[in-house]
Amino acid sequence: MKILTSEELKKAETTLESYLPKCIKVYGYLLGINRKKPHTLEVVVDSWPHFKTIICRTDLKNKKSADYMKKVTLFSTDGQSLKRMLMDDSAIDWSTYFLIGGLDDRHATLLKEVCVTRQVPVQLFTQVRLMTLPDPSRLPGLDINSDTASRISSLNESHIDLVNKTWKFGGSAQGFRNIQKLITNFPSCCITDDQGNPISWVLVYDYCALGLLYTLPEHRGKGYAKILISTISKSLRAQGYSVYSFIEEENKVSYRLFKGLGFTEEPAYRAVWFEFNN
Template sequence: MEQLNEKQLKTVETQLKELFPQSQQVYGYIFQINRVKSDPIQVFVDRWPEFNVILCKPLREKVTTCTSLCYEEMVMAVASERKVPGNKVAVCHMMTLQDPSRLPPVESEIESTISSLDESHTDLVNKTWKFGNAEHSVRMIRNMIRHYPSCCVLDAESQQPIAWVLIYPSCAMGMLYTLQEHRGQGLAKALVSSMSRRLYAQGYPVYCFIEEENTLSYSLFTNLGFTEDPQYRAAWFDFNSL
């Protein structure tokens, strides 16, 4: 495998746009790498310039990888052959927004309370995230808040977040959450709308992954104009090491 340099990464970003939806997440990683200096991610290809395989590898001990569901058997077979313990974490719809004009306006009362997260909110996000409450997740969330766009609704009295959405290193929106006592007020819809407009205006790909069983979030994003390729699913696999 050959590790790509800065010039090659800029070339790859253009090439990957022609391979959506399969290349969407890798494209998101490359998009961020070319613009933001955060936690290092190494990018490898099987050969250059005509590559068939591209790999984004965060420099962490624990590895979670995403691939098209059609490659599940191959991924697990390679892990088994190398005696690497792993399991399938989630299977997701990939939802993209092509036309932000369908997004509803954010109510002025909510809009006035929208802000960005800061690093002091790391523990709050971590303890409410489905895959949080681990040392590596704290580091990841802190890095996301520090380097990438985020959006939250602040409580009028405490000025603490009561709902939020973040951006993963792959540019995908995620960790959307509203505290239990503040649900039913349209905060999630307002956050997704506000964040989507902001990302679109800055040239980001606007998309997210939604687990197949999460019908509530699927309906939310569909109603906001997000669409999917019905033939495509993304699957996450968790491995201890590579």
């Protein structure tokens, strides 16, 4: 097992391009890290330079890591390689609560078997569809009136509390810190009211996926979500980012929204989130 250096992370990003979209969450983290976005991760592989398994994990030596939820993301092309790494005590810290997110569900059985061997409690957190937009030219033309167009902008630090309070997984001090990191370091897009207050917004996670899409209830039904997704998707592609989003299985509204905007689902792929030691 090897912890990748800065230069090796750039090479790993290039290597993963041939495995898209199934490696997209790990790839997204590397996109951010290699573009000097702040993070509390370290990346390990089973071998170098020809790796079969790559894991993004919390860097416990980073003093800021305690400010955020402990999360792990991984990608593997080989089950045996993955099992060896999961059974290696130095690969993942299994002693506390953490999430493994964006796991290809074909590895779910293997993961559960490892947890039985390790006597680590595990439960499914959520299952999602992967929606990607390889070509922004597929976005439909939207009729945006001049008033709405003039109110499209980016979120700033004064908006953190509002986003945190409305986020499904927010409302806590940890959520506040996470959103603060996203707003201050990653692209965002919002529509404001006449007083300059956000009424609809979308952010980009630290693994470079679209997320936290939300419109205040009293402003729904005006097409704001379509405008925001279209606007930020074009901007992300222009900056060299992949354009994608994870949509929870039960979220039919968001699924129809993204599909209607030209995003396509990877039919043979499902990503799952598991939580441990809960």
